[in-house]
Amino acid sequence: MSASDRTIQANFRLFYFLIFWALGGLSPLLSIYLKEEIRLSGSQIGTLVSIGPIVMVITQPIWGMICDWTGRARTVLVTALLATGGIGLGFLFIDEYIPLLAVAATLALFQGAIIPISDTLTVNYAMQHRLDYGSFRLWGAVGFAVAGFAMGWLAERFSLSVIFYGFALTLWLGAASARQMPGDRVSLQVDLRSGLNRLIRMPRFVLFLLATFMVFGPIFANNTYMGLLFQSSGATVAGVGLGFLLAAGSEVPFMKMAGAWIRRRGALTVTLFAAGISALRWVFYFFEPGILWLYLTSVVQGLSTGLFIPAALMYVRSLAPEEAKTTAVSLYTAAGIGLGNWFCTLMGGWILETFDIFTTYLFFGLLTGIGALILWIVLRLEERGTRGADPVKSGSTDTKKDLSQTRGKAFQ
Incomplete structure (x- = not known):
């Protein structure tokens, strides 16, 4: 070099x-x-x-x-x-x-x-x-x-x-x-019409978008409300920063391990597991745990978010036909990072004002739990052979290449 x-x-x-x-x-x-x-x-x-x-x-x-x-x-x-x-x-x-x-x-x-x-x-x-x-x-x-x-x-x-x-x-x-x-002339255009009709006729893709909305929304809204959660449990401003360091930092090693987990268990199974962990974490915060428990459970973010993000992207790419992969990823991003983030942040603020920060996290937990249930339904559809085995599980060359490009996506 x-x-x-x-x-x-x-x-x-x-x-x-x-x-x-x-x-x-x-x-x-x-x-x-x-x-x-x-x-x-x-x-x-x-x-x-x-x-x-x-x-x-x-x-x-x-x-x-x-x-x-x-x-x-x-x-x-x-x-x-x-x-x-x-x-x-x-x-x-x-x-x-x-x-x-x-x-x-x-x-x-x-x-x-x-x-x-x-x-x-x-x-x-x-x-x-x-x-x-x-x-x-x-x-x-x-x-x-x-x-x-x-x-x-x-x-x-x-x-x-x-x-x-x-x-x-x-x-x-x-x-x-x-x-x-280096480089300057690149294309960022996405033709959302390309393959859109095929995607919306795929029940599993539509269901997965809905699940992404419900799981991703709380994940990204947590970036806004985690500081208030820690403060409500007695943390100082510096303590909030420490909690964020533990939570965000824990994602890195799990993202590195995500590839092996996906190839062994399948992308959809990994997303279901990660969504379940997220739901349990949000509901646990409803019971007003002490600051020590908040610090200890913050590292669970790596096990949930650090696995869900790469596995979800891999599943979307594997599910979509070749001519519609870019469109599928764009819709997936808009559903979770865009609409899901907006909805949960907006509703979280309303619940915070009407009740308290702990009830906000109960809402996050219930919404994520519904998302996990939808993922389970999609998994059952996969097991019935609606479209065949999960391509990601085979660990194809394209899948491994795609996986290497998802690391770090949690922080968009």
Whole structure:
């Protein structure tokens, strides 16, 4: 490997570390800032935070068109990073609910470009050089986990406003790193009409999308409400960061083991197991466990989220016909990371205001339990030979390649 290649690869790892540091430093503490500093109600927090996923789902295809039209994806990425960091600082100067909604929506507008464009540039480079995309993206998981602890520690010693300075600074450093990325002309367009009619006529695919909505929603909404959960059990702001470090950090080793588990048991079985673990964890939090139990059970996130995300993506790709794989993945992402995240974050805030944070997690647990039941139904359909054995279980070459590209997806 030449010195130039080593420099490029190190830059990719640095980029993901910085970008997910920004996200990991903001996510667990934003709800605490909105509650303690701005004095927003639970429903207001839920509405404000939930607006991001919907805006990103709507605007990501637009960013794809911009990249295709300009032919300068790297320049678009740098612009989005600079703009997102600057808009994030806007939270420091506004303390009214409606203007904060406008800032959150504008932030999501530009933030929605970051992950799709950077992932496309990275995957293209990895494929050209026969490298493992996961070896780059895992640094994002590291940055996300460490940032929660570091920013919690800083917020405890200074003030919660530090999370916005950290968010902007690391995104701007990420923009400097993005300028060094190789390649510029890439296509991010997805033709949602391609194969759509075939997909919606597949009962298992439709059921799996519904299950993804119910399981993924609480997983991503937890990033918003976990800080309030820990505080309600007596944790300091720094303690919230420690909990986030344990939870997010636990996903990395399980994602590394996910491939072997999927090949041995099948992707669908792994998703069912992971969903069941998630449901039990959320319901357990309803019983108001002490702070020590919260710390101990936070590492269960690796066993649930760290397995569910790669296994679910593998199942979707294996289920869809070849000409509709891209469409299937797009629908799966929109259902879980977009709509599921929006719905659970919004409802979680309403339940928080009406009842308490522990009831919010009961709602997460019941919803995830229903999702697990739907996965069980899909599994039974598989066992009856509706379409044959799960292709993922065979451990085909394409499956192994796809699996290497899913590591770190928990932190989108």
